Amino acid sequence: MSTDKSQIEKLIDGTLPWPELRDDVLPDPKDPERFETTIEILQERVDWDDRILVPLNDHLYVVAGDDGRTVKAECGHELCSADENWKLECDIRAREEQEETAELYPELMTPDPDWTFQIREYFCPECYSLLDVEAVPAGYPILQKFEPDIDTFYEEWLDQPVPDGQ
């Protein structure tokens, strides 16, 4: 099974019609070039030149730049180096009181304020796009949710040199 580039573009945009998604994209085996195709499309779309190494979410990438590997937002804001927890460089709004959570869901359908449970929203400090939402009890550490092993991936799994390698 192989999917063409325009299908992957639509997949990224969320505009791929269900019959195509079901028949061409979901079934096994998957197209082996998916990673490369995806990176190519994403790279064309961003306004900066740093090479994308791994997409972390819709608005966030690990990139190879002049100062080494960093976590960079789509808007161009650089948060931290690739091995650090990018969340620590975000802005946050933690909703814990009823009047704060009531904007999200009706009464009784959000955490009981007596349980000191938080809905934490992490924003890009530059463009304020929402990068992650966590639901955790007060006092919970901010986890680094993904530490990609970039060298192993390129060198051993893709059998390619790492794009920013020497």
Added chain:
Amino acid sequence: MSQEPETTQGIASDEYDRVEPPIGWDGQTLQEMLDESEQLLEDTGRYHGRERLEMKEDEPFQYERMFSRLRGALVNARETALHISASAIVREIGELAFQLYTPEGDCIATSTGIIVHVHTGSLAIKYMIEEGYEHGRTIQPGDIFCNNDNDLGNVHTADVHTLIPIFYDDELIAWADGVTHEVDIGGSTRGHDQLASTTRYEDGLYATCEKIGENDEVYQDWRDRAERGTRTPMFWDLDEKCRVAGAHMIREALTDLVDEVGVERYKEFTREAIEEGRQTLESRVQERLFPGTYRDASFMPVPFKQEGWNPVSQKDMLNHLPVEMEVGGDGGLSLDMTGASPPGPHPYNCSEGSMQGGLWVSLTQCLLHDGKVNDGSYFAVDANFPEGSVVNPQDPSLSYHTAWGSIMPTYQAVWKNISRAFFARGFREEVNTGYSESGDTMQGGGFNEVTDEYFPIAPFDLSCQGMGASASRDGLDYAYTMWNPETDMGDIEEWELIEQGLPFLSRHIKPNTAGHGKYRGGSGWETLRVVDRSYDMSLYKHVRPGVTNSTSGMHGGYPQATNYSVRVHNTDLEEQFEDAEYPISDKVPGDLEEDVDGDVVRTERGIYFPTTFENHDLVYYHMGGGPGYGDPLDRPFDLLKEDLEKEIYTPDIVENVYGVVGNLDEEEREFEIDHDATEERREEIREQRREESQSVRSFIDEERERLVEGDLSDPARRMYSGVFDRGDDWCDDFREFWDLPENFEINMG
């Protein structure tokens, strides 16, 4: 088969020839076989040391045909046997499964159905081997064994296994295992997933790898004990016949196959089929995931302070279920739950085998849709469920009645971890942010006023929940549950036939349940039912989670709404019915009060303990939505228009979260967007984000202060305190993150 006795109407008129140990292959005892298998796996990293899959390579058609025939036999046994059962859970929803195991207890193939059991029967078989059943109790042709002891290989008490050994020329060649979910297991309260149980001694009937029959017949004393020990003896009896009949069908099919292909080729096939399952997982990991470390955490609220019956359980508890996963450079996958809470006085304790089953149920849905589904994937994953924690207590005295209360939240974290890997790799269509946890809605039972017969209440329409969003589209609405991929709501008429005293008044979409996001979670639904022509009706509600979320959203999507409870006693429904009127919804919490008079009981908790209901009392439950994906401000307007028209969300919520403003014609269900007002509102939301947020660094300073001062709710404090008591490495990471002294601890005091 030479040893098959003559049967008349299913009753053995002859006996099997007894076998003497050793009964394993080539003169080995079962223990020797097990030891050898484990040793070979440890030495070579491969199942039974099979480096090359010779049969698969040399005679691929034969090999695949053998697998298809076994798989077909298991599916056929399930499809046929379920018609013996009278329980709607089994017959309508298919809450049963059949598995085939090697003599040493490794799963070769499984039927469709509640596939979580692939590995539980395995543990029961290994227990019997290690306890020397071969020599003491003996394992004979025609024997029937039963197990539902969770600590030894079961998911929760109501799941009952029937295991039969399959012999060929005096050698044990396999085990067949049938499992059904019982509607009642004789616990301290009515129902199949109890809420009130705090120890094993309240869980109900237990069979501990017990021999319950020989010569293909169930012992009379066992049958009497079980039928007298459960509230629904007719269902029990027919379910047992269903399991036994299915297992015997599998024995017959396997014997035919071995007659045809020869026993040696069959044996080699089983080794390769399991090794192939192991290899498939490893190669799939390299094909789909991204090497690295992944972390997430789930939480299970247990709001028993006001509800609990047993004094030791009368507290609000919060179980910590952290999941760290490693995708190794070699394609290996590991999972570690260090930091999990200790077990507790609640029914959510979960054995290691159940956690393995949950892992397996998850992997087959996200990574292994098409491979050979067997214990190979179990051997491919290195899992650590810490001993003495709620996810591996190693303590038979605990209650395991509703182990799903630990499994379901945990695997939300697993799915998110794997989904991050899918996303990194470009497989956005495979991303799944999680699901709504089904809980166990209404349970209990009552007596029919006309017939004086007992009827159980255990609707399995709960198997239709909202699914999490993917990174390319919304989650499925009311059509998914993580524990049974063949999800089915069942027909209302079928439930009403069994649950005579609780007819349905309505069933429809529950607005505002779906997790917000660029792609929203699937929506949940709600139902209203009325107590009718019954007496001695006791019901409890068991929907989770209620007072907190159990999981987060993904990549900027929000967790789904939490659940709640409402019920109405002493209603005016008798009068309303005379005018052909009745309430149909609680779409927005509080709606119900407008359409009914009576004593309304509403709480944040998704649960209530067994409560007496009278005729014309109203029963309400709703099923949740799935978590969302991505920033809600990225959601296209045409999808929001559809959401409003389908009543997935109400206009006020859409305006707050998505910034879309317009006019909804309630009658025609048509939404017209006001583009100017929408633009304004969205700018306002961005401005709010700027104004109401702070840097994470300053947030950390504030929260640290709060921890030092102990400014936490009791359940949050109790959660940290329990984890600190266990003293795992997790506590060091916690102190390090918050920059707290080495001796810092959180105690309940």
